[in-house]
Amino acid sequence: MAVFTAVTLDDLTQWMKQFPLGQAVALKGIASGIENSNFFLTTQRGAERAEYVLTVFENLDFDQLPFYLQLMRHLAERGIPVPAPVPNAVGDLVVPLHGKPAAIVSKLEGSSQMDPQPVHCAEVGTMLARMHLAASDFPMQQPNLRGLAWWQATTPLVLPYLTPANACFLHDEVTFQTEFAASPVYAQLPRGPVHADLFRNNVMFVGEKLTGCFDFYFAGVDTWLFDLAVTVNDWCIDLDSGELDEARVNALLASYRAVRPFTDAEDIAWQPMLRAAALRFWLSRLYDFYVPREAEMLTPHDPTHFERILRERIATPAPRLANFE
Template identity: 75%
Template sequence: MAVFTPVTLDDVTQWIKQFPLGSALELKGISSGIENSNFFLTTERGEFVLTIFENLSFEQLPFYLNLMRHLADRGVAVPAPVANDQGELIVALHGKPASIVTKLEGSSQMSPRPAHCAEVGAMLARMHLAGVDYELEQPNLRGLAWWNQTTPLVLPFLSDDKAHLLRAEMHFQETFAGCDTYQQLQSGPVHADLFRNNVMFDGERLTGFFDFYFAGCDTWLFDVAVTVNDWCIDVDTGVLDEARVRALLDAYHAVRPFTAAEQTAWQPMLRAGALRFWLSRLYDFYLPREAEMLTPHDPTHFERILRERIAKPAPELF
């Protein structure tokens, strides 16, 4: 993630003594992303990831970190948060909430094949089922309410054509969210940001999902749509690769069968997933925050995907 809060090895040397990790040996900023300040942290006990949260509060963070612990305890491959000597998962660093989690093995697969997509689909279904008995609740903070707040902020920067697309899609999604089919969709904790760079592989073996800091309670189908819109496309055009779509959906369905309501909602939900990230990228592009290492993502990527989902139906869920 982008480094908004500078941290040095000297800063961490005293702070880390409250954790059962030994001495800090090396600290390196991670430059991808735009939400938190992340660092690779090497200690006498191994390799970890240190995160300083730039937007989430001490009150909001227990949902995310306890969810990761909950999923890990149920066999879902996710980073495990490390508690300090008081049993706390969230500890202040430079006056901001911070946490340490285990580092996953492997690397991100940025050119996925159907086999990788099948692994992602199956793990996503297991994650959804594992979250059924998670007791904490928090809405998806980048859901419809945020879309409504953000749309008027970005509209002044858009051409007439783009503004028309945004207004029309917002109307479509508000209508969709109020329909009977939407109310029938199964829901629970979702990752909500399961892009290629948030999953680790060792060859074709999936070693874990990470970066749960956009997670919240939403429809499971939204999570599937966000994932398909990244894992199963031609990056230059946004066009879906049917072989990858089929691999991901079939693997998910084998673990947690899709419902008839989800089948009906599938095409609108793919549009919702594209809209969410078009809006957030518009916001970050036109209303950026300062950071040491900050490269806003190109908003036209998800504009293309949204237009493509409107123009052409995707493969059915099952």
């Protein structure tokens, strides 16, 4: 992620002694994303070296973070390929670093697949369905902090920066989603802990084999269908037009459905939820673009990408989930 908080090896000399990992011997900032400060961390214990990811959290506090890290631990214990948080000597997963919450997690093997083919999308669909089921008995509760309430609160902050036409478009879509969230169909959608940010750069592959997913720091309790829509809107589109690629959509949805069949309510809600997923990221990118925070390495994403996807989802009917029954 972007580096908002500078960390050096000297900073870690004493700090690392609380973890059973040995000495920090290399540290490199990760310059992607815009939410937290992330670093590749190399440790040495005796003759053995190991690699981890160190995260300093810029927006989440000590009370919020146990949900994310305990969820990752819960999933890892059930065989879902996610980074495992490393506890310190007294069992804490979140500890202060430069006055901010910080955590160390294991580093996944492989690399991100930025040009996904149907075979990669099928792997993602299977993993996402397994993740939803594995998290269904997770006891902690925390809402999706970038859900409807955040959309409603953030829209007035970005409206002054938009053209009149785009301001009207954004206002109308938030109104549509507010009404849909109050509908009987929405109330019937299966819910549970969701990743909520399963983009291409958050999943690792070795060849065609998925080796894991990471960055759970937007996770929260929401509808499983929203999580699926977020994933499809990134993995299964033409990046230039925002249009859905049929082969990739078919591969991802069919593999998901093979693990967890869709409900009738989900079939009805599919297109509104694809719109909701596009709105969430259009709005967050507008906010990050027009109300930025300073960081050593900060690259705000282009808001027009998800505006284009949202307009495409409204204009073009999505394939029904019933087609995959």
